[in-house]
Amino acid sequence: MSDPMAEIRASFFIECEELLESLQDSLELMDSGEADDETVNVMFRAVHSIKGGAGAFGLDELVAFAHKFETVMDMVRNGDLTPDHELVKLFFVCGDKLSDLVRQARDGEEYDPTQYADTLAKLDALIGEDESDEEEIDFQPAALSLELGGEGEGTAPGLPDLPGLPPLGGDDGADADAAAASQEPVLHIRFTPETALYASGNEPLYLFRAVRDLGDLTVRCIEDKLPPLEALDPEKAFLSWELTLLSGEGEAAVREAFDFVDGLCELTVTEQTAAGGDSQPDPVETAAPSTGSPDKSGADTSAELPTPAAPSGTRAAPIDTAEPAEKPAAPPADKKAGKPQAKSAGSKSTGAKKSAAATPRATVRVDLDRIDRLVNLVGEIVINQAMLSQSVEEAGLPPNSPVRTGLDEFLQLTRDIQESVMMIRAQPVKSLFQRMARIVREASAAVGKEVRLITEGENTEIDKTVIERLADPLTHMIRNAVDHGLESAEERLAVGKCAEGIITLNASHRSGRVVIEISDDGAGINRERVHQIAIDKGLIDPDLQLSDSDIDNLLFLPGFSTASEVSNLSGRGVGMDVVRSAIQALGGRISIASTAGKGTTFSISLPLTLAVLDGMIVRVAGETLVVPLNVIQETLALGPDDIRPFGPDTHVVNIRNTFVPLLDLGAELGYREPLVDYANSVILLIAQDDGERAAVVVDSIEDQRQVVIKGLQDSYGHVPGIAAATILGDGQIALILDPLDLISEASGCTRPQSSSELTAG
Amino acid sequence: MALRDQLRTIVVDDMSTSRGLITQALDGFGIRQVESASDGPTALKKIAAWPVHLVISDMNMPGMNGLQLLHALRSNAQTKGVGFLLITGKADREIIETGRKLGMNNLVKKPFQPDDLRKAIEAIVGRL
Structure with a gap:
């Protein structure tokens, strides 16, 4: 992307995403009744900024829509409209439409007016005839007089008699040169060593000498943190230094000099071009606006202005991001500078981590x-x-x-x-959850149910790819929950529930995995009906005795649909089986828990990353395999009395007086026939998400190590029981097991003469 | 030395897209001494360290809006003489009246073309 306009355009769309997110946050605040005056302002600004950028790129439809949206929000701001439930609902729809328009513009899709006509009409109805605010008034430009200028009529403020600036116009080569010469950049360095710096044998003096090599250096020691002698702990650090360096070498060179003590000190480097010879500027105080600003909200801006001691230049980020409490001699100035900037409520909450960052968001966008x-x-x-x-x-x-x-x-x-x-x-799952909020709004409107979505754990972070690939399965599950999970308002009222159904979306970290739960407070799974349908459709044997959880899991069978008539909402063709395979493709698992009358919860458990896993290297029938460590509860050597026959061709293992089905890995994968005797075998006790366990027989355990996952999905599709492959240290390729998939697909056959099959839970 | 080579400008806008667009346009006019800031307080700090002739500021910004920034500039002896160009999506009576009172030099209504910006700047500082 060498075209600067293309780059700006690309960054506009990224910025739009952020603005839409902050709009969404504000709308949610408004919806929950926690909005204050600033909330509307944030919303207005978000839409306004999108409109502004869109105008620059000639995105007329986007501008027109944003304009109407903004006008109505302005009416709320001015108190002409009250943001009641209906209006907030409309705003949510507007937000959705706006984000559609942004995406369409970004992807160069065709504008379809019918999609927006309805919403625009609603906005127009609210605006009414009121849009007379477009009275254009001409403004008479006030030229800067370049000579001496009195403040004659109070229009033009007079000459730019600015200290440190060469006068404009005219032939003033000499002056300009002189000014340029005095413009050797000044670097202000604040260096606060931590105790660890001294403990590791570093000496600040040597560091200062290295900095001195870069230019003209003045060093001042700050000893105000130094306790009286009797209270002095000689092992601790109390001193900090202020260095002023006149050098053209730049900030990077200074930081390099401090490279050795990276992490052992707090370091701020602020670059400043010398202006008028005064190297220590303190004009900020005088720049504070007096009260009587045109807008009331400006009254407190002076409080947000940084103190003179605060970093005044472009970049000032501390090297160390450890908690300030650990720094014995942190200068007070830095704490003040750490005050969050006036970046408003809805925007990202990254503030907490950067203690002295002068710019609100120091982020880098990387491809x-x-x-x-x-x-x-x-x-x-x-x-x-x-x-x-x-x-x-x-x-x-x-x-x-x-x-x-x-x-x-x-x-x-x-x-x-x-x-x-x-x-x-x-990435936090927040963006994903926000998309689901829209799905809930649209789905509930389509089936005429009142639904509230509650999201929890939005800041839980998970691999970006996982987030992207979760969107489709989650969308489907949310639609299912709205369509099938929740009862109609009448049914709900009849059983004493609130008419409004609740869907909860929760994300959390649980033992090295991310768990996402989708719960509804509906009627729960109608197991009788599910069982009957499965029998009617010939999916299961009518005589088979099934536990509640077995019946719940029937929902995952291909071709299962409980809706008496296929509604156009949950769609047709896509069932929970597709959802499950999508989750499995991500190395995840899905399980159901349902209570009659109380609701249903789907839990999706996902790995934190798709790239590596901690595995146990095992050998079975001469093959080397990797078992993900996180599913192995324990490993045991079987004694002769631990194993019991169970049924015609299966065994169970007695583990501390509970019986766990025995699975022979070699037999399940077809490497060999089941063994005659399992005494003295090694077993891995595998735990499933639903608490069910299985004992998997292997020949030996070789090692425990981290392996890099190399997907097989693209080449082979889903192989039952196998998650992926890896390359071991000796260059050998080993398959990575998906033990839970293996267990659910297992024959359970551990005796050579078997024929019949049993579905394990 | 042409005026455009000497002119020092700061662009103040909370949206990086807008800062980019304006800076891009200025570059097209040959104005290369350009700083930028994402909010009023930062702009004031930068101007204190690097005085400018012209401030080009967005109206609608969180915390301190464009006119509040103008007020702050005019209240300070060091910066009260700078040229101030307001970029605004809405040019209603209130904004124009307040702007006039505070000593705003010119305004440009969004959306604008680079040429609009050029004319607005030239109306303040003269031919670039």
Whole structure:
């Protein structure tokens, strides 16, 4: 993208996403009755900004819609309209339409007026004849007089007699040169060592010497944190320094000088072009606006102005992001500078982490491809590291040899890098949940039910790809919940429930995975009916005895639909089986819990990342396999008395007086016939999300290590029981098991002469 | 030295798209000494460190709006003489009256073409 306009255009659409998100946040505040005056302002500004940018790119439809939307919001702002339930509902629809228009404009799709006519008509009805505010008034420009200017009629403010500025116009080469010469940039450096800096043998003096090499340096020690001698702990750090450097080398060079103590100190570097020779500017105080500003909200702006000691330049981010409490001598000025800027309520809550950032959002937008390349490279490092470890092992070096210790450190670093890279890809589920809010609004309107969506854990972070690929299955489940899960208002009232149905969307971290739950407070699964339908459709054997949870799981069978008539909402063709396979493709699992009369909860459990997993390397019938560590509850060696026959061709294992079905991995995967005797085998106790367990027999356990996931999906589709593959340290390829899938597909056959089948839970 | 080479300008807008567009347009006019700020307080800080001839500011910004920024500029001896160009989506009587009282030099209504911006700037500082 070398065309600057194309770049600006691209950044406009990204900015639009942020603005739409903040609009959505404000609408939700309004909907929950927690809105204040600023909420409407934030909303108005969001729409207004979108309109402004859209105008610049000639996106007329977007401008026209945003204009109407904005006009109505302005009426709310002025108190001409009250944001009642109906109006907020309309605003939600407007927000949805606005985001549609933004997407259409971005993707260059055709504008379809019929989609917007209804909403525009509603807005027009509210605006009425009132749109007379477009009375255009001409403004007479007031030229800056470049000579001496009195403030004659109070129109033009007079000459730009600005300190430090060369006069405009005229031939003033010499003056300009002189000004340029005095413009050697001044860098203000604030250096506050932490105790750890001294503890690791660093000496500030050497650092200052290194900085002195960059230019003209003045150093001032700040000792106001120094306690009286009797209270002094000689092991602690109390001093900080202020350095003023006249140098053209720039901030990066200064930071480089402090590279050795990165993380051991707090460092702010502020660049400032010397203006008029006064290197320590304090004009900010005088710049504070007096009261009587045109708008009341301006009265408190002076409080938000930074103190003179605060970083005044362009970039001032502390090296260290540790909690301020750990810094014994943090200068008070930094705390003041850390005050959040006047970036309003709805916007991102990143403020807490950056203590002294002068700009509200110090973020970098990176192309996802670049991150993916990085993720892949890190994956390669992990494999490489494993290979190296193996070679070292085989070389028979003593455990305390430098190579081994070095390798251990390498391992630690690799893991740290991996974690950091994964964090780049992680995103809060908030955007996904906001999309679901729209689905709920549209779905409930389509079936005429009143539905409220409650979202919890919106800030839970998960891999971006997972978020994107969750949108479709979640949409389907939300529609299902609205359509089938919740009863009609009459039915709800009849059983003493509130007419408004509630759908809860919750995300949380649970033992190394992210769990997303979709709950409704409807009637619960009608198991009798589900069972009957499954029998009618010939999906199951009528004589089969099924537990409640077995019946619930029938919903996941291909071709199952409970709606007496297929509504156009939940759609046709797409059933819960498709949802389940989509979740499985992400390395996730889905389970149902339902209580009659109380509602149904679907739980989706997902891995945090799609790139690596901690696995146990096992061997079965001469094959090497990887079992994800997070599903293994424990590993046991079977004694002769632990195993009992159960049914004609299956076994159960007695584990501390509970019986767990035995599965022979080798037999299930078709590597070999079931064994005759399982005594002395090694078993992995696998736990499922619903609490069911299974004992999986393997020949031996080799190792426990991190493996890089190499997907098989693209080449082979979904292979039952197999999640993916990996490359081991010795270059061998090993399959990664999906034990839970394996268990649900398992024959359970652990005796050689079997024929009949039993579906395990 | 032409005026455009000497003119120092700061662009104040909370939307990075708008800052980009205006900066881009200024670049097209040959105005290269351009700073930018995402809000009024930041703009005041930057101007204090790097005085400017002309402030081009959006009206609608969180915290401190364009006219409040103008008021702050005019209340300070150091900055009271700068040129001030307001960019606004709405040019109603209230904004124009207040702007006039505070000493606004010119205004441009959104959406605008680069040429509109050029004319508005030239009306303040003269031929670029």
